Amino acid sequence: MRSAATTRVQSFANHETVFHEDDAADRMFEVVEGSVMLFRLLADGRRQVVDILSAGDLVGISLTGLYDCSAEAIGETRLRILDRRQIDGDAELQLHVNRCLMSRIETLHSHAVLLGRKSAAERVASFLMRFVPGRGVVGCAGPAEGDDSRVVVLRMTRQEIADYLGLTIETVSRVLSDMKRRGVISIEKNDHIRLASICRVCKLTGIH
Amino acid sequence: MRSAATTRVQSFANHETVFHEDDAADRMFEVVEGSVMLFRLLADGRRQVVDILSAGDLVGISLTGLYDCSAEAIGETRLRILDRRQIDGDAELQLHVNRCLMSRIETLHSHAVLLGRKSAAERVASFLMRFVPGRGVVGCAGPAEGDDSRVVVLRMTRQEIADYLGLTIETVSRVLSDMKRRGVISIEKNDHIRLASICRVCKLTGIH
DNA sequence: CGTAATATTGAACCGAATCAACTACCGTGG
């Protein structure tokens, strides 16, 4: 979005913290590469991953001056540091920020449906479909002619997936095992999952 | 936000539909009075209320050109119809839209924690605390000297509350009955609930 | 006052959590 010459890019290792909830929100970022996980903690340690951001998304926007959740890199991640003042003055940039925020809101709406109304199996299927762009959404292309399989790389631990889906690691594991048993997926590595048929996975998401 | 002379205000009766999910997002609104409930449906009829908006909030902002959820008035509600073109040109207005969107995102983050990680009792307590501004949040004033009770008016049916909290009507009812039994609240009318002690309700929200 | 809609309560059931054991994987160093 901005010319690379005038902006600074910072690298984060897998699981490295970008900022903590309640810290002063002094910096804003744009994801250049990798992903960022936003999460909140309850006092007793329960954790909920509230959003997962990837290339092009903005991280660390705050209304109150304090970050409203913590942020952690998923995989090797590079973030461009943005200048708040530059944005405030530029109508064009503001429009871009606007679109990013709206996109977050739509995603958060979907996630509320998942957390409030979907079964464990539907949540895991929905999670897997995140990694298949253009499928399972409006204007879904339908099953590709011929082979409709695909390998998705999660780059998240079972604990992170569970905290994102509002489940426990055991439940996530059980659902994946069950999908494997039924031939819907096969687990090539812990975080490399082959969807035997994208369409079949999609039918398990609960949206149909 | 805008001068009343040049803008149109539309009134909606309780439970009247403002727009439907997937309709063309041709209009944007600002809540003048009352509230608006945003919800999504799954194909089998499961419903999740994803957000509840009140005075000053914007309704019907869309990224895709289609509304991403349905909107329904809660109580007698008045909405100001906004002109999209007017906003796009005005940096000052954009900043306001921006702040509104950020506020939605923070609320949606909180709601994800509620839906993903809180017990039924914690969800209902959190819901009741929504109606007590300035308490149970950062910089909470603490219990008022003397009487710390308060009557809150829900203006929503048990079904709507349940769909907002990701529960069933029976569970909502049971939790409220249990709180009543323990003297935390008293139900003066179905939608008029007296919190005997705001502080005690707050302690049940799970955030402490 | 009578009726329909909404809310409460009870009993049985079920899905996911919990607790506990076991297994696979990964990196390190002998």
Next chain:
DNA sequence: CCACGGTAGTTGATTCGGTTCAATATTACG
């Protein structure tokens, strides 16, 4: 290269919170 230890993931048995189904009570309203 393989043995070792630690971490992450799986699987099983049991428990528990919330749902479901059914009956009753209450409220709103003509």
